[in-house]
Each structure stands twice: as C-alpha cells, then as structure tokens.
Amino acid sequence: MSSQSKYGVGEILALGPVVPVLIIEKVEDALPLAEALVEGGVRVLEVTLRTEAALAAIEIIAAKVPDAVVGAGTVVTPDQVGRVQDAGSQFIVSPGCYPALLDEVLAKGVPFLPGTATPSEVMALQARGLRHVKLFPAEAVGGLKLIKSLASPLPGVTFCPTGGITVKTAPDYLAQPNVACVGGSWLTPADLVAAKDWAGITKLAREASALRG
Template sequence: MSPATPPASVLDLAPVIPVVVLDDARDAVPLARALVDGGLPAIEVTLRTGAAPDAIRAIARQVPQAVVGAGTVLTPAHVHTAVEAGARFLVSPGWTDTLLDAMRASGVPFLPGVSTASEVVALLERGVTRMKFFPAEAAGGTAYLSALASPLPQARFCPTGGVSAANAASYLALPNVACVGGTWMLPSDALAAKDWDRVRTLAAEAAAVRSAR
C-alpha cells in the first residue's frame, strides 16, 4: 500500500490505534515517528484543536510509514478538511445521515460511532458493518459488546473511550472486536516534555497487546 492509498479497512490496520490530540502541529512528526517505531502505524489525529489539519498534513507528507487518519469528525466540513489534509481514514463519535453520506463520498474508509444496538442496526441497514463503539466503558464495555456478538455477528467494532493497558486485551479477545483506540501510550506529561523515547516505549508495550488475541 503506497502512502497515498487509503487502507481497505480501518479495523485491519493494527490492533491498537493511538488517539492523538495535538495543540502544536510541530509535535506531529516526531510523535508519529515514535509511535511507528514502537509498532503502532495507524494514528488517529482528532479534530479537537486548530492544529489538527496541519498535524495530519505533516504526518502524511513526512512519515510515510504511518497511516494517518482524522478523529472527532462531526460535519461534512470536517470530512473535507481531513481528506484535503491527507487523512486516509475517518472516525466519528456518532453519526447522522448527512455525516454518513459525506464520509461515504470521501473515498476513504470510515468508522461511524455507535453506543446502542439500535444504532448498530441502523448502520447495518445502510450497509455499514465496521463501527466505532464509543464511549466504550461508559456504554457497557466488554459485557455489552459480547452481548451484541450473537444477534449482530456481522458488525465489527473498534472500542474507544476508557480503553487502557489494563483492559485492552479483554476487548481484543471478543469475536466482534478487531482493534481498540486509546490514549494510554500518550501520557500528557510525556507530550508536554516532548519525551518521544517514552512514547516509543509505551507504544511498543501497547503493540504487544496483539499477542493476547
């Protein structure tokens, strides 16, 4: 897969997807390199700060080993901004028909967010089988996802929200979970200190979660 080619599916990129919030786009490249070196090539940069588009653009251009995507996608304008910056996948905390249409039209894979069985069924009716489960822990965690597996086996999830080093393996052990998203490998003090070596070490520990699947 070339750096410009969208992945076939977000869920198959890596068992753990770091969820990155950046206030300074200048940190994007060294942070992305640390995550890739640690074994986490799929990186979700959330559109929660003004620095996000430039951060996505920098990673897309300067860290070809990374597959950078955009998170907290809430509007069609967000979709356009993210894809224009070089995002190769899109993640939203929830969805509407308008947002879903925009993500479909973007040409890159996407994960619309769900937290209830009804939302899952509504997406399945629209032909979407890959979803973000958010906020994972608050919405019922592994018990809830396990309960969905039998009646809705075609749905596959990336749980995010409250996923940590302590429970990531439990999520990944579920038959309907393909990957998890989280921030535990990105502690705020390490980011503030630009301690990329620590991020690299924590990324390597997170990447090792795959052995528990």
C-alpha cells in the same frame, strides 16, 4: 494534498491492536510524535479535530511519515470530511453518526469508522453497508458486557471500542471475536508529550503493539 486511502477500513483496523487517539496541541509535535509511535510498531494514528493544530498535524504526518496510516478523529460535520481528506487523511472516525455526515463520507469514498452506542445505531449503519464501527464511549455505555451481548444478534459487525480503555483492560476487549482493535489515549500521555519524551512514547507503543495475544 488530497489522498485516496490505500486501505479499506477493515484493513486499517487489522494493522494493529491499538489505535492511539491523538490530541495534538502543537504542530511541531506532530512529526516526532508520529515517528515515535511508528517506531514502536503503531502505524494507524487517529488525530482528533479537537485542536487548531489538528489539520496541519495530519498534513505533516501524511507527507513525512510514509509508514503511518493517518486518519482524522472527532469528525462531526459534513464540511469537515473534505477538509481532512485534503489534508491527507486516509480514514475518518466520528464519535457518533447521522444521515448528512454519513452521506458525505460515502460520497467522498473515504474509509469511515462511525461511533455507535446502541444496537439500533449499529443496525442503521449496517443497513447502509457498514460492517466496522466504533463503540463509544465504550466503558460508559456497557463496555465488555455490551460487546459480548452484541456478538450473537449482530454477527456481521466488527467493533473498535474506544473511551475509558486502558492498557490493563485492552486485552479483555481484544480477546473478543467481534473486536478488531481498541482505541486509546494512554499511548501519548500529556506529560510525556510536554516533555518531548519520544522514547517514552515509543516504549508505550511497543507495549501496545504486543497486546494481542
């Protein structure tokens, strides 16, 4: 079910303060997990391509959870771009970027949030017309200090820091003017998913939705 996104990447990042990074092991968990997050006010869902269930999960969420904006994360090769778009992905997230991947994403016209870790990587993407990037792995490459340091020399770039961020550290990132949102895996802890505690996940989603002060 190939889909054209209704949103630009900037609009997607503005839909909420936290984008959950989802590792879905079982296809049958996709629908209740997505519904639990949306019920808690989290609409933007990044399903990572780290499991065999990922593409089917994206397809189910895209078809059955109309209030969700589902995207594919951990996209690392050009051939994955068309496949996730065919599954219904409305945006793509990558841990890093290189010319062949960027060329394919731009050719397909799908909103893209590429991973960056250095000023040079950000500048290279900015030269290709991208203004919204992921900082990854955020905590490992400098975290809040790096985000603050990049604000002045790269004023036209907005970040979604991801990697090592928690519910306690997220507000510090979200307070920065060059941060649109943060990515986090704490909304869907493995133990709650395994227990199918969807109400518990909705509670975490509500807390995440309230983070932007």
